[in-house]
Amino acid sequence: MTNHVLFHTLHQLSRQLTNKLNEALKPYGLYSAQWSVLFVLNTKGSITQKELCEYLFVEAPPMTRTIQRLVKQGYVKQIPGQDKREKFIQLTEEAVKEFPKWEHAVSKCNQALLMDFPETSQQELVSLQSSWLKQLL
């Protein structure tokens, strides 16, 4: 019985959080999945789509779509690798310029979401989730 509640609340939480994130990103014409890619590119620099998929645990097809949208918006460029099968993805100058605004919006959103949720609880939650996730993968 408690199992069911566990899965249910986890699912609900995840949905609520992405909804809020999408709301926060709306003024910038971005969506949560795009943000996750931009965030990774900002820290990792230029990496292949494969690596992006592995890092975000997402299958290749949705990644292709997300990247294509980012390309169309001018926030990301694809550079053919030495191995001609692979494409390196990196932020455009414009994306680098805009990034701080996006980051600020996201961080404000996250802060609001965590407002009444104590720091210690957050850390416990991360710890529990991480250990569970590690076992699943």
Added chain:
Amino acid sequence: MTNHVLFHTLHQLSRQLTNKLNEALKPYGLYSAQWSVLFVLNTKGSITQKELCEYLFVEAPPMTRTIQRLVKQGYVKQIPGQDKREKFIQLTEEAVKEFPKWEHAVSKCNQALLMDFPETSQQELVSLQSSWLKQLL
């Protein structure tokens, strides 16, 4: 910084769990969203789509789709209410007959997912998630 990890792992976990659930339900031709509806109907009996939405915190359009698929599969029927706008949803006889099998498959799946995750951790996780979720809604 820890915020980002928190949201990331939550999202990953949620996706992994629904993927596994979908896998477990595949032999029965069902998907996770359908299962969540069937599960609620099994405990609540006959309720309106509105109530289903409220219970599962899902918007009306996706609920309409999920129900229409279940109707097509013969697992659910829609009964017009006294208020002609609303439709009461309930399990068909066949669904009632099949339910135990589905429930067993799901519960086996959940058990496998939680195998190496201690009972106490599960309870902590539920407690943390629930309190956070309550604040968000």
Added chain:
DNA sequence: AAAAATTAATTACCTAGGTAACTATATCGA
């Protein structure tokens, strides 16, 4: 009682993520 506002459900269209099948390139083995 008639007009206005509200509500339940649907339709159309969007993002997010999954699998299967395909293409093009690279690598491995006989």
Added chain:
DNA sequence: TCGATATAGTTACCTAGGTAATTAATTTTT
């Protein structure tokens, strides 16, 4: 070396969930 196999990415199509607009029925207001 050349044929088989593996790999990166794309395309097509599926479920899941969201918003906006629409329809039909019910309430509320006037």
